[in-house]
Amino acid sequence: MxxxxxxxxxxxxxxxxxxxxxxxxxxxxxxxxxLAGDGDRQVSKMRVTIATGTDDLRNASNAVATLKYTNASGNQLVAGGNLNNGAQWPGGSTKTVTIPMPVGIVLSRLLEFSIQFTSGQPDIFATGDNWNMNSITVTAILDDGSEANLVVQADSPWLHRFQSDYHTRWATPL
Missing domain, CATH: 1.20.5 (Single alpha-helices involved in coiled-coils or other helix-helix interfaces)
Structure with a gap:
């Protein structure tokens, strides 16, 4: 026993x-x-503020923001969202959009921020859309509530002129 x-x-x-x-x-x-032990933070949201110039973002056009990053396995991925969801952004307006990010995006592994523009036509008689982006600020909102500016750019007469069939993508390395 x-x-x-x-x-x-x-x-x-x-x-x-x-x-x-x-x-x-x-x-x-x-x-x-x-990651927390490494002292690096995860990006939980991305806040994008854009000032439109004299040429508006027309109704039915879309501006999609993406972050390219490397995940923990070394793969390059993208995450983002539609900024205007087909709504018009009038000339001279400033719009701010906050996009939730998936888990696992680490601040130190961000590679590039971009905007892809798709010209929309609200009716069959409308010509292709053009859009002047005068300035942009992109802020990463981190998992601890702190913030980090990723992009702060402006230029005159515009930072980038998106046109209906070319110059449809704007990107900047991070």
Whole structure:
């Protein structure tokens, strides 16, 4: 009987040690914990503020913002969203849009910010749209609530003129 009790005590101790080792391994290998230990922050949202110049972003046209980044496995991915959802941005207006980001985008692994413009035609008689972007500010909102400016650019008469069939993409490295 004594031998069986000793085996039971050893088994409980071994099981407790194994459980503790697995818990430590799980915490050490989980991306969130590893990143927090590295002192790097995850991007939870992207806030984009754009000033439109004299040529508006027409109804039915779309401006899509994307962040290109490298994930923990070394793959390059993109995340983003539609800024105007087909709504008009009048000439001389300033619009701010906040886009939620998927989990796993790390501030130090951001590669590029871009806007892809698609000209829309609200009716069959409308010509292709052009849009003047005078300035842009892109801010990363981090998982701890702090913020980091990624892009702050402006130019005159415009920073970039998107045209219906060319110059449809604007990008800047981060």
């Amino acid at each position: 004594t031998g069986i009790r000793s085996l039971a005590v050893v088994s409980r101790r071994a099981l407790a040690s194994l459980g503790a080792a697995l818990a430590v391994a799980f915490i050490a290998l989980s991306p969130g914990a590893a």
